[in-house]
Amino acid sequence: MKVVAYYRVSTKRQGESGLGLEAQREYVETAAQANGWEVVSEYTDVNVSGSVHPLERPEASKAFAHGLPVVVAKLDRLSRDVEHIAGLMKRADFKVATMPHAKTLELHLYAMLAQQEREFISQRTKEALQKLADRAENGDKDAQQKVANRSVALAKGRTKENQAKGGESTKAKASAFAESIRDTLELCVLKGTRTLQGVADCLNDKGVPTANGGKWQPMQVKRVMERLSLSF
Template sequence: MANVVAYIRVSTSRQGDSGLGLEAQREYIERAAIQNGWNVIAEFVDVVSGKQALEDRPAGKKALAMCKEHDAMLLVAKLDRLSRSVLHIAQLMEQVDFKVATMPQANTFQLHLFAALAQQEREFIAQRTKDALAALQRRAEAGDAVSVKKINRRTQALEKGRAVADITAANNVRMENVAAFQAAVRPHLESCLYNKLSTLQAVADCLNAKGIRTKRGSIWNPTAVRRLILALDLPLPKAD
């Protein structure tokens, strides 16, 4: 049975990028693994733009390392989850063997061809869109009322999209900061739990005695301790 490392990517702007969210990608990957007798030994998830090369993404770099360490193949739901660039796909082929769940029997040549066709289609669409917008702008400047309204609607939509992207980026930074804080506190929390403290208040007292503070700089209380334990998927004190 061949070992595979599952890799999932969603965009920073919206999880439904290309209509393919996290759970949908997992379903494709799991189904392909079962049908082809592959053993999924790990899963890595990135929330990044597809413009970055796989080795430049946090989870992508780890996925590649695990593939090399365990002589495993990389498995993705769709080819564009790896990259939207033919160059990146070609470079990746020299680093690791990979499979695509939606076309598991495709060989290296076919995958390279699919990537090239997809990139060409995106370039055609981008050029057609650019030409259409230029024509619309010319009509609006000539005084066409309908074209002016379309330009205004597009401008409003772009501004709204930028606002949503800014909020998403801020949320991503916040989640990264929370994860970093939890990782830093984890060994101290595990030390308290290792002492078999029987209540959440006892754990809170233990953290406070160590001089550890919550992310907001407050002292620990049972509610904050409980949230942290659940977030880190650690066992709650039995007395609670």
């Protein structure tokens, strides 16, 4: 039987390094050999979230357009959303390398478990970030550095995303950076700081750099707070 292979990685780094993709190919190749499938074409979506419907992804839509069964390494490479999987079952034929003989009911159950796992991961992430913020607020230097590093990483990531979409790149960069430090800035205000200099001192004490990597001054704080519509 002829099939089409589809792979997906959620981040650009995974796509560039091959991490994740190699394992997926191995799953598909092993299943193909065991079940007599002939993989006639392969498609890979990189930096595409599983929350996007498979038929709305650039490469996945091409894979399903063949009209042949589409093989994925694991069900979550298609989606962790039960509605996505249920709808796809009615419109296309697909197989999962790790459970090649699974029936419709089994796939539904696995989809439900995958969605539950996604919700658990999201909740655990939120709880972990809150604990990190609490530790930073209580003076934990290690936590403060991690918050600062995360703020910088978010600023870079959001800036690249906005620039890729075009438009006013300078404004987009400023907005992305401001949004990335919103939580930390709000914590400074919640502590009772009521002056621009006080907020600047708070951000500097927490190790949060400005967009240019320098120290905060009152005027820079004023601009960011205005951009975020924050006030004392």
